[in-house]
Amino acid sequence: MENLLEVKNLRLYYHTSKGAVKALDDVSFSLKEGETLGLVGESGCGKTTTGVALLKMPSPPGRIEKGSQIIIDGTDIVPLSDKEIRKNIRWEKISMVFQGAMNCLTPVYTIGRQMLETLNEHRMMEEKQAVELIKEYLGHVGLPPEVMNRYPHELSGGMKQRVVIASALFLKPRLVILDEPTTALDVIVQAQIINLLKELKKTFNLSFIFITHDLALEAEVSDRICVMYAGKIAELGTNAQIYGKEPLHPYTQKLLQATPLLHKKVDTLAFIPGTPPDLINPPTGCRFNPRCHCTMEKCFTEEPPLIEVEPGHQVACWRCVK
Amino acid sequence: MSEVLLEVKNLKKHFVPHLTLAQTLAGGKKRVIKAVDGVSFSIMKGEIFGLIGESGSGKTTTGKLIMKLIEPTSGTITFDGEDVTFTNKAKTQEYRRKVQMIFQDPYASMNPRFKIRDVLLEPLIIHKMHGNRAEQIERVLKALTEVKLTPPEEFLVRYPHMLSGGQRQRTATARTLILNPKMLVADEPVSMIDLSTRAEILHMMKEVQRDLGLTYLYITHDLSTARYFTDRIAVMYLGRIVEMGPADEIIDNPIHPYTQALIAAVPEPQAGKVDIIKKLPISGEIPSPANIPSGCRFHTRCPYATEACANNPEPELMDAGNGHFHACARWKEIPKAQ
Structure with missing residues (x-):
């Protein structure tokens, strides 16, 4: 290797x-x-x-x-x-899952919007495609696609951590x-x-x-x-x-x-x-x-x-x- | 060792949050959050009793109820033969002198503007103990020595920020000892402390317990320190005790499927365990205490649950011998954990 x-x-x-x-x-x-x-x-x-x-x-x-x-x-x-x-x-x-990152999700934006922000910064992509990609990665970390429309306070600690992990992964x-x-x-x-x-x-x-x-x-x-x-x-x-x-x-x-x-x-x-x-x-x-x-x-x-x-x-x- | 110091019977704490305006307009009904839902146990004199559970299991609420920081919805708390569930202010203060608490966060539990001297004097002033100031200082010095902060004179003039996490937790312990309590409630006392000092603090607490003949209620989510530190353990799930017994017995022969899952989830430093994906016996997360499942409250996550578990009334704690209690109706059919 x-x-x-x-x-x-x-x-x-x-x-x-x-x-x-x-x-x-x-x-x-x-x-x-x-x-x-x-x-x-x-x-x-x-x-x-x-x-x-x-x-x-x-x-x-x-x-x-x-x-x-x-x-x-x-x-x-x-x-x-x-x-x-x-x-x-x-x-x-190289990406990073920071310590306590799950507590750093903005409380006023939905999960989907926060994830889109990262994607928009790095990739030129149609919104529809981006949403599809986010849904795919939420699936990879074992979350249902509806999570996109939820706010952080609606999720448990484990779910938030999964969101943060998905966010660290979708730029491959x-x-x-x-x-x-x-x-x-x-x-x-x-x-x-x-x-x-x-x-x-x-x-x-x-x-x-x-x-x-x-x-x-x-x-x-x-x-x-x-x-x-x-x-x-x-x-x-x-x-x-x-x-x-x-x-x-x-x-x-x-x-x-x-x-x-x-x-x-x-x-x-x-x-x-x-x-x-x-x-x-x-x-x-x-x-x-x-x-x-x-x-x-x-x-x-x-x-x-x-x-x-x-x-x-x-x-x-x-x-x-x- | 056989004398009961604290007895809790069928203790309940139900929170009923107010509805928001929007909820009221929508005709919403008030939710009842059953944080603690019928907990009974007794702690013997000189014993270290561990209350184990995940977040949301009600272990901290139970601790707060015992400290009388919040009032129970129903149930009784008996301390030293006396019912202390509902008492007047003077009685409560007297009770709090005997039962003291060590908090989780040693960084937040001390006034940053107080010197250690003032931190430790405050309880004496509140409870009007040890006469004049000179005698009080004498007591402060003794308490510092008891927790091995030596030389004690040197620590008197320091501020909390000048101490390390371990020294702070020692100071917090000294602050409780100064009132000559009979029992200490320690809510996750070492979870914020670095691993190198964690053992040192637990060791110190154990020594103090032995020297002064104290009784501890140790609240934690960490089974490994509980095994090292406690004599008996009660495992809580969604506001109820699901298993209770001697620490070694619970960890070596867990009966309840929830306890088995908790134990399976604890990682162990062993070589070559890498990339063996542990088969976790349970999935999902702890349900909301506002919406407790019917029957056995664990049946939604239990790998051995049958229809009867969901429909029959909730199992009470049963004796399996050797002081080992559990609340599983199907315990005879459940395979032993490896």
């Missing part, structure tokens, strides 16, 4: 009066066609920022720094102008970034949406980047998992490498131990003391060192590189450097 997306040395800094917030610092990964890559980590680790950077729309004062490369389908989109991005990339090649993107698409939903609705996403992926031959803080959910959907910490990749590996045996990075280990399991009763759950660091002045050495339970001297002086320990499994921890 070919690489659909390649991200190389991606850096996104927010330039504030107090200094540059290094929200993403030297992030590199690739995504094959038809693959689902999961991004996990605590809040403030750069998961959503990665998604937003791929669409090239960081909110000011954020800026993608020189030297970053985002190559989709063979073209680097970092040097492209806003106009080109809007015309050829955003929603055409290759890659869809899903940012916490099920966080606000109940477990049963969550399972329904996840099943829907898996079906859609097959039908439209999509690739997903699935952002969530729920490690249990990530295990269900992703082929490869990328664990992020403080704007950097801590560990990257296949589903089996991360969940199958003990993961290698202490951060991943702790995250997994902190996840309560339904079918295993434990007396005490692990937790990670402290909070993610200030990204204006991150700790020297490994960024995880103030919270890590197995530091050594080198961790405080030198930043660990992301090295490949076995094929497809990369870790940034001095403990894994032989």
Whole structure:
């Protein structure tokens, strides 16, 4: 399989009066066609920022720094102008389901009108054709065509999320970034949406980047998992490498131990003391060192590189450097 | 452990929303929204009791009824042997001192202009406890120590925005402990907290419970934390309890098809589960509480429902042994969940 997306040395800094917030610092990964890559980590680790950077729309004062490369389908989109991005990339090649997007539907317009707006912006199309297309895509996400004439408040959370997913798909993107698409939903609705996403992926031959803080959910959907910490990749590996045996990075280990399991009763759950660091002045050495339970001297002086320990499994921890 | 602290009997809360002008002109009838429709359970002293359900199941309304934030339509609430369902203002205040609440959102539940000192002093001032200010501060410091916010003196002068989510939820817990309550109602206390700290907060709450001999009502939609945190669980669906029993028993041997579906929908971190589309036993979404199905209220989504389920009167909670109660008429014919 070919690489659909390649991200190389991606850096996104927010330039504030107090200094540059290094929200993403030297992030590199690739995504094959038809693959689902999961991004996990605590809040403030750069998961959503990665998604937003791929669409090239960081909110000011954020800026993608020189030297970053985002190559989709063979073209680097970092040097492209806003106009080109809007015309050829955003929603055409990469689309995104934003966190809480279902609550961002305008309450005063019908679902159909809101969906038409996107379509009119990108495609010259007769209204009749456009309506047909919208109905078709509502069908794909399991909604009846009447939903077009409904207002958002008439729909349940799960239905709104389906509308948002349909809106992300109808320009036929290759890659869809899903940012916490099920966080606000109940477990049963969550399972329904996840099943829907898996079906859609097959039908439209999509690739997903699935952002969530729920490690249990990530295990269900992703082929490869990328664990992020403080704007950097801590560990990257296949589903089996991360969940199958003990993961290698202490951060991943702790995250997994902190996840309560339904079918295993434990007396005490692990937790990670402290909070993610200030990204204006991150700790020297490994960024995880103030919270890590197995530091050594080198961790405080030198930043660990992301090295490949076995094929497809990369870790940034001095403990894994032989 | 065998003494009952709180008993709820056949508790109901029906909301009747006013009609809009257009609806009145069209000759519309008033709808009755049966948010809580006949809930009975009792919580033992020193127990952690979990109330589980999806949104719209009435779990939060039940919590509010127990906190006496809203008045029930019918039913009784007995606390420590005393009927507290309808009480006067002084009695209600006294009751609220004994039963305290931890809210879901630690960002919204504290006045941003108050220092932590003031946040924690307020309940003491309202309930006129601990005499003069010096003694009150003494109590505040003790409460901060109880929730492991140390050194407590340092936190007194901070504002809520200077604290992390976990520290805020600790402060919220300290605020409830300061009145020496007997019971805490915690409505989704960790759902807004980062996963790395979630376990820490639950652990802290458990320690406080053990140290002070408290009783908890833990309201959540998350079965995984419920199993870790609670002793007994009641599963709610559309305003009624469909299954109730010891936490381990409910999760390992669910009887009611709804509980089985809830458990099947919980994802688990296991390798190689990718692309196995889970066969969800039920479809659709929870119906509106304004329009509750006849008979067993779950029959519209139940994979095992027969005509009898829709026509017979609603099944009451039945004992299946080991303190495991359920409300399914066909429970003997339903296959066990894998």
